Amino acid sequence: MSQYKVKKLDHPIHCTVEVPGSKSITNRALLMAALSQGECTLKGVLFSDDSRHFLLSLIALGYIIEVNEVERYVIIHGHGRDIPKKRATINVGSAGTAxxxxTAMLALSDGEYTIEASEQMKKRPMLPLFEALQSMGAEFEFLEKDGHLPVNVKGAAYGGKKPQNNVSISISESTQFLSALMMTSPMLEEGIHVHITSNKxxxxxxxxxxxxMEQFGCVxxxxxxxxVVPAGSGYYPQTYYIEPDVSAACYFYAAAxxxxxxxxxxxxxxxxxxGDLKFIDVLKQMGCAVTEEREGICVSGPKDGEYCGVDVDMNDFSDQSMTLAAIAPFAKTTTVIKNIEHIRLQESDRIEAMVNELNNLGVDVKEGRDRIEISxxxxKPGVVDTYNDHRMAMSFALIGLRVDGIIIDNYECCCKTFENYFEVLEKACAQ
Structure with missing residues (x-):
């Protein structure tokens, strides 16, 4: 694994940058386009490990797709409720969205499929989704560990069966379970009624x-x-523009x-x-100024980087927990990041990862089940272990802008969502 030494800045950053398309929006758009009734053109697409696994999976399922990475667009010929190939093997890599x-798409089909995944993805929670889909008529054969990928799938409509459309599910571990059921509901003639059993x-x-879904014509x-998604719902073919990734933008706002x-x-x-736009409100609380310019939102940091700590519930924008954790040690007061227990089940145990790496850099951190408190x-300088987690690599690199000698181990894991992050960061610092 290679390492990246962050170059300490001896001046304030002043940058205008361009970030890739949103991963969350890209992978949702890919699914809706595949389930649409015709040709969809997606513009501003993110090309990264996660989105490529999604694209390759759709191609393996028989979809005709034109990809142009230079111009950042994808053209997909949708097939409505019908998946072109009735038997196939796909590999979703480490992409939780894929x-x-x-899994939901194949489980509501009339085919038989195998879903493979990376070692990292094999450890991530899937059981609530599997149980919900089983209650709808899907059959699963777990190939390694019960409730986890890899798995053989026999669709709920296999052999002419009619899938159930009333389903209950907990989303305490991941809201992606609910999104999966909602987005694939046009595959069901009678729509879907989902009851959430968790407090969240x-x-x-x-x-x-x-x-x-509304933008694609489905209420x-x-x-x-x-x-509830009504009976007879479906996705309209269209040209769809994908927003820039706010999660990626937040690293540069934090650098300011x-x-x-x-x-x-x-x-x-x-x-x-x-939702990660809420991180800008956190930066405001810390003392930053925020304005909306023609090109995009502008964040201006307090003079000399003198900002306050915050006490913030980050449950709804938890991807930015690590970004806040990276800048928190430089605040004048303590920072509390809370209600983030679910991030222990993501690409890494992100709470444990933040605590370990901040401790290694000489930062006092108190850890709770669902929170951390950073003084x-x-x-001090040191090597940051990324735990093969893209967000650890990108967020903790920010520390090196203030401290000489910060080295990011296995920095290439950022390819999951932002392939040229370190190149963009270098150029931003040089502007």
Whole structure:
């Protein structure tokens, strides 16, 4: 595994950057396009490990797809409820969205399939989704560990069967389970009624799903713990524009706070549907100024990077927990990040990863089941273990902008969602 030494900045960052398309929106759009009634053109597509696994899976299922990575577009010929190939093997890699969304798609079909995955994805939770799909008529043969990938799937409509369309599910471990059921509901003639059994009944990514389904012509009725997609729903073929990735943009906004500089991310505006936009409100609380420019949102950090710590519930935008953790040691007061227990079950145990790596850099961190408390510190140089987690690599690299001698181990894991992150960061620092 290779290492990347972050170059310490001796001046505030002042940058205007362009980030890739949103992973969350890209992979949702790929699924909806495949289930549409004709040709869809997706523009601004993210090309990364996760989205390529999704694309290759669709191709393995028989979909005709034209890909142009230079111009960042994809053309997909949708087949409505009908998956072109009735038998196939797909590999979702480490992509949680591909794993959950395509499992639901295949489980509601009339075919037989095998779903393979990376060692990392094999460990991530899937059982609530499997149980919900089994209750709808799907059959699963677990090939290694019960409730986990890899798995053989026999669709709920196999042999002319009629899938059940009333289903209950817990989304305490991942809202992707609900998004998977919602997005694949047009495969069911009678629609779907989903009852949520967990205390958590919604979230920012579920709202993205519902908004995109509406944009593709499919209405979702939601009240409390109930989600209903009416009978006869379907997706319209169209040209669809994918927003820039706000999760990626937040690293540059954080860099502005950290160095007392400014960052504009092209195409990121306050009307974005992405929940990670809430991180900008956190930066405001810390003392940053935020304005909306023609090119995109601009974040200006406090002079000399002198900002306050915060106490914040990050359940609904938890991907930014690590970004906040990276800049928290440089704050004037303690930072508390809470209600994030579910991130222990993602690409890594992200709470444990943050605590370990901050401790290794001389930062005092108190760990709870669903929270961390980070004290101001004189951060020392060191090697950061990324745990093969793209967000650990990208967020903890920010520390190196303030501290000389920060080395990111296995930095290439950022390819999961932002292949040229370190190149873009270098150019941003040189502007």
């Amino acid at each position: 794993a959950r969304f395509l 009944t919604e979230g920012s990514y579920v709202r993205i799903t519902a908004k995109m 979702v009725d939601h009240e409390g713990a109930e989600y 706070a950290l160095t007392g500089g400014t960052a504009i991310v092209k195409g990121v505006h306050s009307n974005s549907m992405q 101001p510190a004189n951060v």
